[in-house]
Amino acid sequence: MTAYEPSGDPGAGTDPAPGPGPAGYDAVVLAGGAARRLGGADKPGLRVGGRALLDRVLAACAGARTTVVVADPRPTARPVTWAREDPPGGGPLAALAAGLRHTTAEYVVVLSADLPFLGEPTVARLLSALAASEVDGVLLTDADGRDQPLVAAYRASAVRRELAAPAGERAGREAREEPADRKGRDDREDRADRKGRADREDRSGREGPIADEGRDGRVDPAGREGRDGRADPAGREGRDGRADPAGREGREDHPGDRPDLSGLPLRRLTGALRLARVPDAVASFDCDTWDDIATARARIREHGHVLDEWISAAKDELGIDLDVDTGLLLDLARDAAHGVARPAAPLTTFLVGYVAGRAGGGPEAVAEAARKAAALAQRWADEATDARPDA
CATH class of the missing domain: 1.10.8 (Helicase, Ruva Protein; domain 3)
Known part of the structure; x- marks a missing residue:
């Protein structure tokens, strides 16, 4: 693992002046979760400081060549490309794959749509750290040191490689990690996985870790199960119930063979990547609950932030940069x-x-x-x- 320590005091929420970033990047914003801990409210549309959460995140990645929002289309302050995972509600890994298909840049910034304090300097800092290193990605960690893989910059080629890998290969790489390192990553990413499960609805009406249970309720040792209830040794199965040796599933409505990523946790991706980390307790703050929304709204109105927040909101509303x-x-x-x-x-x-x-x-x-x-x-x-x- 690589630790990247920026200058300044990120824990205090102040962004140091970023170094020169890559010539261009794309952004993928995941905004299609069910927001169950908010009672199913339209989380991307909730307003903090007079602006929708989604619009605040879009302002932070305004420098992207292409910005893809994975969700159903809605009005936004900035033009974006819309995408959707198939089936909808398939979880963050499937959503990321759907968004990535619309990008072409070498670097891709991946963000959730509920980050009220994320700004362009933090995005630039992530990109600069990635460009200056040999790692596959740079992500923020929160106040407790936990990884936030949805506030990160990645090498698009590395992400595509891992998303396209058969399930057996991904599981093998994950299993070969050092035990201590694996435990540390599991502890840090546990919150992200819980959030993904809470925001994801099981198509059959049941709740639980979809990645570990078959359609008929029996646990598949490989973490997946065939459509007819028989375990697929490779971790994937075709639509006709026959195992696909390559671990991919054929779909007539999509070009080529794509792995079924529905229900898989983000650690299936991040566990296979070489990652650096940037601590930032403020920019990584996300809004999962109504208490989080109230905290964000109160902080924005504090004396030290209110004028900058107001100017930013006014510029967005008036359409000036x-x-x-x-x-x-x-x-x-x-x-x-x-x-x-x-x-x-x-x-x-x-x-x-x-x-x-x-x-x-x-x-x-x-x-x-x-x-x-x-x-x-x-x-x-x-x-x-x-x-x-x-x-």
Whole structure:
């Protein structure tokens, strides 16, 4: 295992300046879970800080060449490509495979749709760490040190290789891991697996670890069972009930042979990859319960975050992508309010924005207009204390 320690204090939720990332990446966002711990609520559509959770995650991966959302289509703040696993509700591994089919970049960022505090700097940091290493993926760990495989950057070729591998090969690689290392990974990924099981509904109406039980309720030693109830030694079976020696299942409605990934836990993938880890207790925070939603909404309204969150929400709502120096504008508003009159603050900042827009927009135009307005406000204030005639 590889441990990647970034500079700064990720546990405090502050992102260090990311290094140069890869030239391009794609993103796959998994947003099709059943959200059973939220009573079946539309989790991607729940709002935190005035924005849907899904839109917040899409803003964090806005630099992706292609963004694929695995879920039923819905309105989003940014354009995306839609995909769906077959059958729907097949779990995160099947959803990831469905999304990956629409990507072409060397690197792919894989995210769940319930990360209210994820931002572009964290995504850039994951990609930079991946590009600078020889591992297959870099993922975040939460406050308890547990892996979060759905807040990660991967080499797409490595993920495709493992997803296409027959079940027997994946199980063999997993079984050959060192016992201590295996136990550590199991402990870290236990929460992710529990979440996947809770969000996944058994098509037959039963609950439980689908990956370990056959259609008739008998346990298959290989972890899978044939459609007619007979164990398939390779871990897969064809539609006609005959075992497929390659561990793949033929489907007439899809090109080529694809393994059946329905119900399989994410550790079937991550257990076979070489992974590095970046600790970040804030960016990895996900919303599984109503208490999590309440915590996220309260934190966003804290004094140290509220202005940045408001500006981000307003930019998304207005459809603009502009890095605004909020400190500069706040200083201008203060000078206008104190040196002229309180109503001058919002009116002046509005005029600055209007002038910057007419000048072509951009941070430089905003800064120049704000500089001129601030100088005027300072001259205005000076006159109140200077009785000398104007030279």
